[in-house]
Amino acid sequence: MGATGAAREAGGVPPGTVMTPEFARLLARDIYVWGWPIVNAFHRRASFAAAPEPGLVDGVLPAAPIGHVAMLTGYVDPSQRWVAHPNQDVVYGFGYGAVDDDPVVIQVPDFGDRYWVCALYDARSEEFSRLGLQYGTGPGNYLVVGPRWDGEVPDGITEVLRSPTELVAMGPRVFLDDTPEDLEAVQPLLNQMVIHPLSAHTGSPRTVDWRKVPHFPGGDTSAGERQWVDPETFFDELPGILDRVPPLPGEESRYAMMRALLAAADSEPDVAAAAREAAVETEAAVIAPLFHFRTNGTRLDGGWNTPLNVARWGFDYLTRTATAKSNMYVNQPEETRYFFLEYDSQDRRLDGDKRYTITFPPGQVPPVDGFWSLTLYNPEHFFAPNELGRYSLGTKSGSMTYAADGSLTLHIQHEPPAEGQQANWLPAPRGAFELTLRAYWPKSGIADGSWTPPPVHQV
Numbered sequence: 014m015g016a017t018g019a020a021r022e023a024g025g026v027p028p029g030t031v032m033t034p035e036f037a038r039l040l041a042r043d044i045y046v047w048g049w050p051i052v053n054a055f056h057r058r059a060s061f062a063a064a065p066e067p068g069l070v071d072g073v074l075p076a077a078p079i080g081h082v083a084m085l086t087g088y089v090d091p092s093q094r095w096v097a098h099p100n101q102d103v104v105y106g107f108g109y110g111a112v113d114d115d116p117v118v119i120q121v122p123d124f125g126d127r128y129w130v131c132a133l134y135d136a137r138s139e140e141f142s143r144l145g146l147q148y149g150t151g152p153g154n155y156l157v158v159g160p161r162w163d164g165e166v167p168d169g170i171t172e173v174l175r176s177p178t179e180l181v182a183m184g185p186r187v188f189l190d191d192t193p194e195d196l197e198a199v200q201p202l203l204n205q206m207v208i209h210p211l212s213a214h215t216g217s218p219r220t221v222d223w224r225k226v227p228h229f230p231g232g233d234t235s236a237g238e239r240q241w242v243d244p245e246t247f248f249d250e251l252p253g254i255l256d257r258v259p260p261l262p263g264e265e266s267r268y269a270m271m272r273a274l275l276a277a278a279d280s281e282p283d284v285a286a287a288a289r290e291a292a293v294e295t296e297a298a299v300i301a302p303l304f305h306f307r308t309n310g311t312r313l314d315g316g317w318n319t320p321l322n323v324a325r326w327g328f329d330y331l332t333r334t335a336t337a338k339s340n341m342y343v344n345q346p347e348e349t350r351y352f353f354l355e356y357d358s359q360d361r362r363l364d365g366d367k368r369y370t371i372t373f374p375p376g377q378v379p380p381v382d383g384f385w386s387l388t389l390y391n392p393e394h395f396f397a398p399n400e401l402g403r404y405s406l407g408t409k410s411g412s413m414t415y416a417a418d419g420s421l422t423l424h425i426q427h428e429p430p431a432e433g434q435q436a437n438w439l440p441a442p443r444g445a446f447e448l449t450l451r452a453y454w455p456k457s458g459i460a461d462g463s464w465t466p467p468p469v470h471q472v
Contacts, residue, residue: 026273034287040274041291042299045247047267047330049300050337051254053241054136058109058180060095067108067221070095070231075107080117080210082108082183084203084223087196091404097238097394098340100451101404102386103186104203113159113179115210118170119144120219122205123152128188128383128453130348132324133157136178136258138337140324140345144174147348147382147454156211157181160259169216178258183208184342188384188453190409200224237393242300244292248278248285263328303335304394306353306447310335315468316356317450323351339394350459352450358468363448365397365441368426368472375419380464383454384408387423392445399440407451412436425469 026032064076067083073090075083084106089099099105110117119131121144130145144150153171158164159179166173185206189199200223207219252275260268278285302308310320310332324345326333336343343351356362357369371387379385386407391397396404406413406423414436415421424430425439425448450466458464 026270028273028276030273030277032274032277032281032284034283037274037277037284037287038291040270041248041288042295044251044271044274045244045292045295046299046334048247048251048254049242049334050138050341051136051258052247052250053337053341054134054138054180054182055250055254056241057095058111058182061107061109064229066227068227068229070229072228074231075105076229077108079109079111080115080208080213082106082185082206082208083226084185084206084221086200086203086223088189091396091398091402094238094395096341098390098449100386100388100449101396102188102384102388102407102409102451102453104189104199106183106185106206106208108183108208110157110176110181110183110210111159111179112157112176112181113161115212116156116158116162116164117181117183117208118211118214119155119157119183120205120207120209121150121152121155122202124187124202127199127202130186130344130453132184132186132342132344132348133174133176134182134184134324134342135176136180136254137326138182138324138333138341139177139326140348141177142174145348154214157183164211167211167214167216180257182342186344188409190411192411237395242296244296245289247292248275248288251275261328300334300338303338306339306355306449308335309339309353310351313352313465315358315466316354316360317466318353319351319465322346323349344453346455346460348454350452350455352452352466354448354450354466354469358470361471363425363441363446363469365427365443365446368424368428368430369441369469370422370424370472371467371469372420372422373467377464377467378421379450379452379466380456380458381408381452381454382456383452385450385452387439388449388451389425389439389441390447390449391442392447394447397440397442397446399442401438401440403438403440406437406439410436426472 062079067077067081070076074093074095077083085104088101128146132140133142156170156173204220310318320332323343386405388405423437427441430438
């Protein structure tokens with residue numbers, strides 16, 4: 014079939030069709046929203062590729078060469094700016110693979126009954142794995158291969174997982190409570206959580222003392238997350254992206270239209286200029302507002318928002334892009350449900366100069382089989398420094414106190430609360446802030462919507 018026939022088969026524009034700058038601008042805006050999370054992912058992977066070995070950038074951010082993962086040994090440091098909206102309930106690890114070229118082996122230790130999950134994401138930030146306590150995953154070696162890989166699986170591999178794309182982002186998460194005893198107890202398990210390329214696999218168990226890995230300079234001191242997508246170069250990068258990320262079934266015509274725009278831009282400077290201008294305009298007018306959690310997901314009573322299809326986007330390009338902009342690399346719905354809040358029960362912006370409470374009635378703390386937490390962020394979706402170094406409360410917080418009737422009230426404010434309430438105090442900064450409630454391994458009440466977070470009231 015010739016090029017013209019192929020374009021028609023895909024439902025696209027035949028090659029050579031005249032494309033006006035006005036039409037190019039219209040098409041480019043849609044393409045920019047579609048491709049923003051994917052270009053984002055490739056840039057993040059490129060930033061990791063510079064690491065000479067698994068270690069920590071500036072002593073706080075895990076980074077590793079392609080095919081490896083670096084693990085933290087405690088909660089994520091408040092100063093990191095690589096990814097917005099982290100939590101302080103788990104020990105994170107992170108890394109990237111290029112699994113068509115060289116698959117990766119995930120060595121999973123015996124975590125016992127400690128909650129853990131190893132999320133694997135394709136280039137669309139779609140999670141394709143089911144590895145963790147809730148899936149009954151046992152210790153062993155798990156091989157992650159790409160869509161075009163056709164090599165030999167070595168002995169000793171427990172299971173083979175095939176990624177939809179050659180780019181794989183790998184994010185282990187291991188629960189940690191806030192006691193020094195648990196911090197020490199988790200270290201031997203973390204040291205056995207090792208991910209490495211198949212080309213370096215020997216079949217022998219590996220351990221890494223993650224407390225002794227090297228530190229690399231990074232120099233990122235920005236207030237918010239670094240910019241991962243440049244609208245000025247987006248359409249220059251897009252051809253290579255399309256070659257490496259095959260279309261989903263049903264996206265063939267979309268790919269044909271994108272290639273038609275790129276072909277026209279190659280031969281028509283005014284079309285190329287129109288596409289670039291549209292990208293810049295869309296970044297400001299469409300992408301930037303998606304950073305705010307009120308634009309992400311479904312609105313609930315009390316001002317909470319929740320996305321229902323995290324990490325399982327399909328053709329929901331809106332939520333995929335909103336999440337990549339605001340809090341990339343989330344868990345799929347049966348692993349974690351996220352509830353976001355920027356305004357109180359009277360629709361007033363949360364402000365640390367005010368005092369707030371959230372009360373869970375008796376027996377109505379978030380229903381989970383894993384754990385839950387309420388985390389406070391500044392408007393850039395990072396932790397707001399405070400003297401306690403406390404950024405969340407929840408299952409990890411063994412010192413929280415319940416009322417005589419079994420209810421739980423948390424106090425959210427800048428100044429210390431009254432005597433006897435300090436254990437339930439979530440310190441807020443001066444000025445605006447926001448809250449996220451996470452429910453790991455949610456029970457059916459969260460999944461079917463019969464349980465939602467209570468409102469946050471200004472005192």
